[in-house]
Amino acid sequence: MNSNEQKLTWLAGFSHFITHGYMSLLPAVLVMITAEHSMSFTDIGIIANIGYFLYGLGAIPAGYLSDKFGSKRVLTFGVGGMALSSLLVGVSQGIWGFAVCYAFLGAFASIHHPAGLSLIARRVESAKGKALGIHGVLGNVGIFLTPLVAVLGIKFFHTWRAAYVLYGLVGILFAVMMYLSRVDDEPDLHWRSFFRWGGALRDPVDDEVAVPGSATGQAAPAKGGADLPGAMLILPVSLLLLYCGSILSGFIFRGSLTFMPSLLQQEVHFITSSDEPVVLAGTVTTVVLSLGLIGAWFGGWINDKIKRPEFFPIILFAIVAPLLYMVSSMTDNGLLSSISLFSLFYYAWQPSHNYLISRYTKKASHGMGFGVNFFLIFGVGSIATAIGGYVADDFGVDRFYLVMAVIAVAALAAAIGVYLVKPYLIKGSLHLVRENNNAR
Structure with missing residues (x-):
């Protein structure tokens, strides 16, 4: 990577690190918040669900804005919005104040994935897989490091608010850094840009169409417009299957993160018999999730080395599905071994998946492509929380991991389908036709 590519990658x-940091704080301080506001777990669960839903839903308009105004410009806006929202959460008063501020935090956090990933996909050419791997690693660092920051904030300041204020202050410094940084071919943030629709970003490859059957898998230009009369919809069938995989893997992502501490507390003897099983289960979960750093890095690196990156998700889910079955059926050391291997392999999926999304969407539409992707992962995939709660209550947490093993088999089928339908496109003309009243 050249210096410009390195700069925008970092x-x-x-931004990925701090986004997952903001969205991982609540579980770590949940008990203290409910105690301070005399809230039930149902109340805090509803507030959290609203925030997470906005985290997914907002990715679609964020993707559109990234394509229209520029990825760096929109990403800077999102980083600043997250920082201010985190500060507001930290000083919020009452249940309603907390709920409204947390909803704003979820909405601003939704901006990162379509804006940050389209920035990498559009502007990194020489080592795109490596850049996506670095992006994934830093996001995983945010996931497993944030609970430690929250615990330290509680220890030294005796309040859950300290972590949100600290992250907010760090976010403001980073927003200033983003604002002052210059990235080649990317417009910088000016507030008037968001109100001047005529100043939309025009990418030099706006007329390119993603053709999955091409030698490189990259977008290929339309030839003279002869084959594209009017407004022609060109949609790779593989992209639809990738989006199906987004829902399925989003289910596994949210389900495994939510119920891993409960599973360990229930099925691992030295945790169950501990004086502080909740703390110990959380600590072990942090260690297990840290293995995902290796997977995330490898998942990005490998895509620059193989000719057919569609094969990699097939291999991954062929490994992940039996590992989830083993997690559902083992206890103690067997469970710890299988769930550690799951974390090691599973988190290689996201950089690989993002790489494929960038290949099957045209360059000027990367933002919208990633926006839809992350709405499906975080928004639709979040139903795992409700389904997992039902299965855990009626059958046990371990049975929910069996459900996720079945979901992983479905994800394997979708990954195989992505490769098999590579040559196929959906084409359709979009015409606005005025009805002839004289014909009545």
Whole structure:
């Protein structure tokens, strides 16, 4: 990577770190918040669900804005919005104040994935897989490091608010850094840009169409417009299957993160018999999730080395599905071994998946492509929480991991389908036709 590519990779990567940091704080301080506001777990669960839903839903308009106004410009806006929202959460008063501020935090956090990933996909050419791997690693660092920051904030300041204020202050510093940084071919943030629709970003490859059957898998230009009369919809069938995989893997992502501490507390003897099983289960979960750093890095690196990156998700889910079955059926050391291997392999999926999304969407539409992707992962995939709660209550947490093993088999089928339907496109003309009243 050249210096410009390195700069934007680290900017997007740190934005990924702090985004997952903001969205991982609540579980770590949940008990203290409910105690302070005399809230039930149902109340805090509803507030969290609203925030997470906005985290997914907002990715679609964020993707559109990234394509229209520029990825760096929109990403800077999102980083600043997250920082201010985190500060507001930290000083919020009452249940309603907390709920509204947390909803704003979820909405601003939704901006990162379509804006940050489209920035990498559009502007990194020489080592795109490596850049996506770095991006994934820093996001995983945010996931497993944030609970430690929250615990330290509680220990030294005796309040859950300290972590949100600290992250907010760090976010403001990073937003200033983003604002002052210059990235080649990317417009910088000016507030008037969001109100001047005529100043939309025009990418030099706006007329390119993603053709999955091409030698490189990259977008290929339309030839003279002869084959594209009017407004022609060109949609790779593989992209639809990738989006199906987004839902399925989003289910596994949210389900495994939510119920891993409960599973360990229930099925691992030295945790169950501990004086502080909740703390110990959380600590072991952090260690297990840290293995995902290796997977995330490898998942990005490998895509620059193989000719057919569609094969990699097939291999991954062929490994992940039996591992989830083993997690559902083992206890103690067997469970710890299988769930550690799951974390090691599963988190290689996201950089690989993002790489394929960038290949099957045209360059000027990367933002919208990633926006839809992350709405499906975080928004639709979040139903795992409700389904997992039902299965855990009626059958046990371990049975929910069996459900996720079945979901992984479905994800394997979708990954195989992505490769098999590579040559196929959906084409259709979009015409506005005025009805002839004289014909009545």
